[in-house]
Amino acid sequence: MRGITRDSFAEMIDRKIIFIFGSITLLVIIGVLFTSNISINGFGGDDMKLDDLNQALGNPMMVFFSWFMSFLVFLAVMGTAGLLPSMLVKGRADYYLSKPISRSSLLLNKLLGVWVSYGSMIVVCGLLTYSAIVLVHGGFQFKVVYIFIFSLLSYFCWLAVLFLAGVVSGSQPVSIMSAFIVWVLYKVLSSAKMVQDIISSQFVKTSIDVFYYIIPKNSEFFDISEKLVQGKPVNNWSDFYTTIIVSIILIFGSVYLFKKKNY
Amino acid sequence: MNIIDVQDLTKIYQTGMRKGGIVALDGVNLSVEHGEIFGLLGPNGAGKTTLFKVLLNITNPNSGSCMISGLAPSDPNSRKKIGYLPENYRFPNHLTGLELLEITIRLYGFNSSEFTENIDNLLELVGMEKWKNSKLKKYSKGMLQRIGLAQAMVTDPDILFLDEPTDGVDPVGRMEIKDIMKKIRDDGKSIILNTHLLSEVEMVADRVAILMNGKVARIGSVEELTSKTSHYEIEADFGHKFVEIPEKFGKRLSISTKSMLVELKELEYINDIIDLIRIKKISIRSVKPLKISLEQSFIETVSGEGTKE
Numbered sequence: 001m002r003g004i005t006r007d008s009f010a011e012m013i014d015r016k017i018i019f020i021f022g023s024i025t026l027l028v029i030i031g032v033l034f035t036s037n038i039s040i041n042g043f044g045g046d047d048m049k050l051d052d053l054n055q056a057l058g059n060p061m062m063v064f065f066s067w068f069m070s071f072l073v074f075l076a077v078m079g080t081a082g083l084l085p086s087m088l089v090k091g092r093a094d095y096y097l098s099k100p101i102s103r104s105s106l107l108l109n110k111l112l113g114v115w116v117s118y119g120s121m122i123v124v125c126g127l128l129t130y131s132a133i134v135l136v137h138g139g140f141q142f143k144v145v146y147i148f149i150f151s152l153l154s155y156f157c158w159l160a161v162l163f164l165a166g167v168v169s170g171s172q173p174v175s176i177m178s179a180f181i182v183w184v185l186y187k188v189l190s191s192a193k194m195v196q197d198i199i200s201s202q203f204v205k206t207s208i209d210v211f212y213y214i215i216p217k218n219s220e221f222f223d224i225s226e227k228l229v230q231g232k233p234v235n236n237w238s239d240f241y242t243t244i245i246v247s248i249i250l251i252f253g254s255v256y257l258f259k260k261k262n263y
Numbered sequence: 264m265n266i267i268d269v270q271d272l273t274k275i276y277q278t279g280m281r282k283g284g285i286v287a288l289d290g291v292n293l294s295v296e297h298g299e300i301f302g303l304l305g306p307n308g309a310g311k312t313t314l315f316k317v318l319l320n321i322t323n324p325n326s327g328s329c330m331i332s333g334l335a336p337s338d339p340n341s342r343k344k345i346g347y348l349p350e351n352y353r354f355p356n357h358l359t360g361l362e363l364l365e366i367t368i369r370l371y372g373f374n375s376s377e378f379t380e381n382i383d384n385l386l387e388l389v390g391m392e393k394w395k396n397s398k399l400k401k402y403s404k405g406m407l408q409r410i411g412l413a414q415a416m417v418t419d420p421d422i423l424f425l426d427e428p429t430d431g432v433d434p435v436g437r438m439e440i441k442d443i444m445k446k447i448r449d450d451g452k453s454i455i456l457n458t459h460l461l462s463e464v465e466m467v468a469d470r471v472a473i474l475m476n477g478k479v480a481r482i483g484s485v486e487e488l489t490s491k492t493s494h495y496e497i498e499a500d501f502g503h504k505f506v507e508i509p510e511k512f513g514k515r516l517s518i519s520t521k522s523m524l525v526e527l528k529e530l531e532y533i534n535d536i537i538d539l540i541r542i543k544k545i546s547i548r549s550v551k552p553l554k555i556s557l558e559q560s561f562i563e564t565v566s567g568e569g570t571k572e
Contacts, residue, residue, distance in 0.1 A: 003369025006362075007355060014357030014398070091353035095414075098319045098349070098424075099370040100342040262276075262322040 002101055008083075008113035017079040018121060021072065025125040028068060029132040035061075061133050062229055065144070069126050069151040070222045076118040077158045081176040083114055084166030093263040104255045111163055111251065119152050126151065143229045150225035153244070154218040160247035161216060164254045167261065185215050213242045216250075266422055266453055267295040267318065272327035274313050274477075287313040289477035290327070295455060295470075300448050302464035302485075303457040304557075305474035306565055311457045312350055314474070315424050318455075319347060331422070343371070346415035350426035350457070352407070356400035360391055360410045363399060367414045378417060385413040388443065390436075404431035412440065416447075423447060423454045429463060441467055465489070465557040473564045480564050488560045494553035495533055498522045499545050506540055524553065 012018060087096065087110065096106060126148060134140045158179060165178035189212045199205055220239040227234050274288040287310045295301045303311045316322040318329055320336040334341035354363055364382050365375040375382075386392040389409040399407065408431050415423055425444075429437040437460075444454055444467050458464060464471060465485055472482040481488060494516070501520055508515045508525060512532040516524040527533060533550065540547060555563075 002372065003366040003375075006369070007358070007366050010362060011355065011357045087355075089353060091349060091351045092355065094316070094319075094321055094347070094349035095352060095354055096370070097321045098342060098345070098347040099367070100339045100345075100372065101370055102339045105339075260323070263316070 002105070002109055004106075004109040005113040005116050008110070008117040011083070012079075012117050012121070015079070017075075017118075020079075021075065021121050021125050024071075024075070025128055028129050032129065032132045032136055035136060061137055062141070062144070062147075063226060065126075065130060065133060066147050066222050066226045066229070068129055069122070069147050070154070070219070072122045072125055073151050073155045073158065073218075076122055076155055077162065077179050078176065080114050080118055080159065081162050081166075081179060082172030084110065084163055085170050085172045085175055088166070088170055088263065090263070097263060103259045107163070107167070107255055107258050108251075111159055115152075115156055115159055119155055122151055122155065123148055141229060143231070146225040146228040147222075150221040154221040157216050157218045157221075157243050157247040160250040160254070164250045164257075167254045167258045182216055183219070185211075186217055186219065189215055190217075213238070214246060216243045216246055218243060264297045265294040266297045266332050267293075267301075267329070267455070269293050269314070269318075269329045270327055272314070272317060272329055273325045274310070274317055274322065275325050286477050288317065288324070288327075291474070291477070291479055293472050293479055293482060295453060298448065298451045298453055299469040300444060300454045300456060300467050302468035302471040303455060303474065304461065304464060304471060304561055305480075309474040310477040311474055312426060313477075315347075315349075315426055315455070315457065319345070319424065344421040345424060346418065346420035346422070347424040348408075348411045348415040348426060348428055350430070352411050354399050354407065354411065354414070356398065359396050359398055360386070360402070360413075361395040363410060363414055364417045367417050371418045373418060381417060381419060385416055389413045390439070405433060405436055408432050409436065412443070421452050423452065424457075425454060426457045427459070428456070429458065429460060437463070461556070461558040461561055471557070473561060475565060481560075485557060489554050489557055490552040491555050491560075493527050493530070495525050495527065495536075495550060496522055496553050497525065497536070497540065497550050498548040499540055500548075501545060504543055504545055506543060506545070508536060508539070512536055 087093070097103070099106075101109075130144055161178055161182050162175050165175045169175065169178075189208060192208045193212050196205055196208055199208075217239040220243070224234050224237075224240055269291055272288050272291040273286070275284045275286050277284040289310075291310070291314060303314065305311050313322065317324045318331060318336055319342060320339075329336060331341040332344065336342075355366075358366065361382070364378075364385070368375045368378050368382075383392070386395050389412055391406065391409050391413060394402065394406060394410075399410070402410065408428065412425070412428060415425065428444075429440050432440060441463060444456070447454060448467075448469075454467075456464060456468060468485055470482070470484050471488055473480045473488075493513075498521060501518060501523060503520070506515075506518070506523065511528065512535055513525055513527040516526055518524070525536060527536075537547065537550065
């Protein structure tokens with residue numbers, strides 16, 4: 001990938017984000033090790049162990065692991081939000097753009113480079129944490145791979161949002177804010193969708209529907225992966241498909257705008 | 264053979280929502296021949312860096328055309344044989360000097376292992392072999408300039424775009440960079456040089472263009488730009504003989520027993536003045552146009568005294 005993945009790895013290490021991921025993972029692993037002796041009162045007697053709770057609540061450790069992976073994705077999104085704008089600042093943009101590589105290749109290589117570098121870190125931290133969970137509580141499930149796949153896909157969709165914001169604004173704060181705005185919009189639209197039935201205006205109903213399907217719904221990926229791991233049926237795949245389609249459109253939009261921009 | 268051809272190139276930077284904008288390049292025409300060092304001069308804001316950016320597809324022109332080795336800048340292959348040292352560079356400072364060179368090679372689509380020897384030679388040439396494993400963020404301005412020059416040359420390009428290459432470099436380093444530029448030219452490669460140090464351009468450039476307000480105010484060889492064609496120095500044994508210069512030919516600026524300085528109204532009048540001297544039986548040793556420094560020529564052009572040639 002024209003050295004851009006190596007560049008992204010070097011940048012990730014230099015920004016010390018790897019240490020934040022490492023420290024958080026270590027804390028979580030320590031926490032998991034302590035859960036081996038947890039007794040929970042009030043569930044099926046005084047001496048109920050976490051394994052029994054697993055049966056009662058549908059594998060809470062897996063739910064916790066899925067939540068932890070979504071937290072790692074959140075950290076990666078925060079860590080990478082400013083990467084594209086910092087690559088396109090005056091002086092540094094000149095360095096990259098003066099090379100014999102098309103702008104579309106440069107942007108896509110950067111996207112993939114960041115995804116591979118930070119994605120690898122998410123996977124490594126996830127694997128270490130899951131290994132600790134399996135070591136303490138047993139019950140290895142191959143289906144956990146769904147959580148890894150959907151975490152990486154979710155991160156990829158977030159990158160699509162961040163790259164479009166980065167190309168359009170060229171600003172690190174705007175890029176970070178764009179991720180928050182998308183997340184807040186998604187939450188607002190989800191709530192609106194739940195109360196859609198009591199709204200009388202057809203126009204408002206249609207607007208909510210349209211916006212709901214346009215806005216990336218990356219958080220839904222973790223619900224889907226949890227259901228797949230637990231063997232529950234996934235009733236609604238449309239959130240997944242629309243998010244992937246919208247992300248691809250965002251990437252095309254970023255490439256189109258990047259080709260037009262002056263630096 | 265021209266390696267760069269610029270025709271009627273115009274670039275206007277839009278400023279906010281208002282109509283119009285800042286005209287950075289206004290119908291620029293110029294060409295650079297293979298194997299020459301071409302100096303680009305001009306006051307701040309004249310459009311020199313913008314011209315570089317348009318040629319390298321960093322910014323898009325509004326109209327006009329430019330070709331590099333017969334290819335439009337929008338074609339990435341046009342940059343395959345180009346090395347560029349930007350002004351106000353901000354190289355990825357998370358890299359070491361060596362990593363910067365290796366990643367630069369990869370960005371050109373080559374394998375860095377193919378250029379191992381070149382990397383070593385270049386690091387030695389720019390005096391950075393000792394610092395190659397240090398992060399760029401620890402480099403001084405002069406060191407960054409040196410490693411920047413190395414990254415511009417690392418794939419052995421045919422054309423080098425150097426924007427203020429000696430900026431921040433100490434006098435010894437400046438001399439070394441000048442020697443490097445001469446060596447590159449001797450190897451049959453071309454350099455497009457943008458600098459404020461006119462003495463530097465005078466020493467190394469073959470041809471020069473002076474940009475002003477986005478237009479080419481003067482273009483020509485260093486020889487042409489530094490010869491003041493209306494001023495001639497005539498060396499002859501004047502002794503105490505008096506030579507009157509009629510007003511229609513021009514005027515005599517100074518005279519000594521051995522030389523006379525004249526300013527001509529028209530170039531052809533030099534023959535009439537020579538005839539006047541010969542009539543007085545004064546033997547002439549030489550007649551030569553007066554030379555001025557490139558700096559003087561530049562200042563005259565910028566202050567409106569120069570003419571487009």
